[in-house]
Amino acid sequence: MSTVQVVNEMLVTEGRALKHVQVREYVRTLVTGAAPGSPAPSERELVHRFGVARMTVRQAMDALVVEGLLERIPGRGTFVARPRRAPSRLTSFTEEMARRGLLAESQTLLARREQAGPGVARALNLTEGDAVIHWRRLRRADGQPMCLEDAYLNEVLIPGFLQSGMPTSLYDALDSRGLRPTWAEDSINADVASEEEAQHLDLPAGGPVLRHSRRGLAGEKVVEVSRTVYRADRYTIWLQVGAEG
Amino acid sequence: MSTVQVVNEMLVTEGRALKHVQVREYVRTLVTGAAPGSPAPSERELVHRFGVARMTVRQAMDALVVEGLLERIPGRGTFVARPRRAPSRLTSFTEEMARRGLLAESQTLLARREQAGPGVARALNLTEGDAVIHWRRLRRADGQPMCLEDAYLNEVLIPGFLQSGMPTSLYDALDSRGLRPTWAEDSINADVASEEEAQHLDLPAGGPVLRHSRRGLAGEKVVEVSRTVYRADRYTIWLQVGAEG
């Protein structure tokens, strides 16, 4: 599915809905929450119900099959598929700390509208000078300073974010807008703390730190760019790479 | 009309080839190796070439679009897509450097049979004292020291490894035995170099380094455990996390 299709659908919501989209969304509502293995309506039943051609119904069902929501069994019917893969959600700092049995706290040092600099603009697919939200937080785990995070958000995607009161978890906030990142491009390297960082993190200046940059994407949209500096003595990144886990 | 049906059956009995599969594979051969952005044949051109209905051609092209091989642009045509996903293979140091346009070199500092210590034994799913192969290498990129790697292999899985002459690439060697890791559990943190590490890496002692530990698995078997220390000023880890890239 291309960006163009998404645009089509958005235009359509303000006008007449495409038939295959109508059918698809009808089936989706029937299917979401249903137990794996439950039967979906048969293609010919949907043909009758919507008064459309069978190819149109198939186009609708095809999309759901590709999504992994449905499974076709020739000669038997179409059924709710069991989830293929664990939804590899990106974990937020809050979730990450919880997984380690630590209580995450967050202190906002900065939350304001800014003009995107060259680096942030490129990472967010914006033009230099475009409006971005800059959110700097000092994050603690069990009261100990753990990292200093600068997050940049595309203001166009998150209107009224600053006015709505800052949430505890950025990812939860994005989630409620349907913009939780599903994948990301990360880079990780080691460095020494700057004086400002050292002060915030309660480190000697020049002490070792771990730098983690993230470009978080929801679909094709870059929703978050962040740069985080961790105390090297308190934080280790764990991750699983590759498939077939 | 019945003529058409007869022709269909003849084709089917001859090659067992469905029409949309024929079209799909024809387009695939045209497309593999072509530069991203190259145009694929138009749908109507394929209709003429194969004498099939347009829906059949679309079914063929749909499959390639879902695969990520093709990209449709309404009003313009269908084009070779640029690869979406990161390679699911784990990349070796050699491949990693090649991707950055650097020449990887490797100097073996140690290659011998040892008894597994407690940490290595646990990571390799062995018992302390079991035989392991310990391979320590200093790795350079374009002549500059880049990292120091200690790899431990389960000797039972790789008999005669030390006698067969050390290969250039560990992953290639494992690959030839069908033991190339397909996934891994990694941990990454920042630290300062020990004196020995600093000497090898041509760093001042206490300089910042990136430590990367890996448990590489092929299926359910742990085939490799490694600990690598990188010069912080020369190495950054890049990775893509999550799905739907």
Place this chain on the structure above:
DNA sequence: CAGTGGTCTAGACCACAGT
């Protein structure tokens, strides 16, 4: 303007499940 992909129709025959 001509060409492209996006959508849609109203049928058809097939192989295969289950009864």
Place this chain on the structure above:
DNA sequence: CTGTGGTCTAGACCACTGG
């Protein structure tokens, strides 16, 4: 047997792109 999905036809109109 009936019903299912899998395949396929021969058209059609639309919105969009490019020259």
